[in-house]
Amino acid sequence: MKTRLYKDSRNKPIMDSTIDLTPELRLTIYTYKNCNGVVTTRASVGHIKEHVITHKMYEDFSLNLNSVSYPRVTAKMIESQHNGTDFDDIIKKAKLFYNL
Secondary structure, eight states, X not given: XXXXXXXXXXXXXEEEEEEEXXXXXXXXXXXEEXXXXXXXXXXXXXXXXXXXXXXXXXXSOEEEEEEEEOSSOOHXXXXXXXXXXXXXXXXXXXXXXXXX
């Protein structure tokens, strides 16, 4: 599992973790502040083909895990919410979705 904390083009903090389920499937769990100021944690699985990751909407695994509104959002809050996620449970759900 690889985890990183970085800032997007609008200088908002984002934290993501990537887990390879198979050589062709990659689970990404990411926490970010959306345009409404709500800190959201989501999980989605993408298909890896020739170093490009694709996700088919309504066909591939995607799950909204947690959404919390804070008066002020900092990188520390993003990191705290992301690290509070139950990664093992999400990995099990993703593997069940693909019958792995």
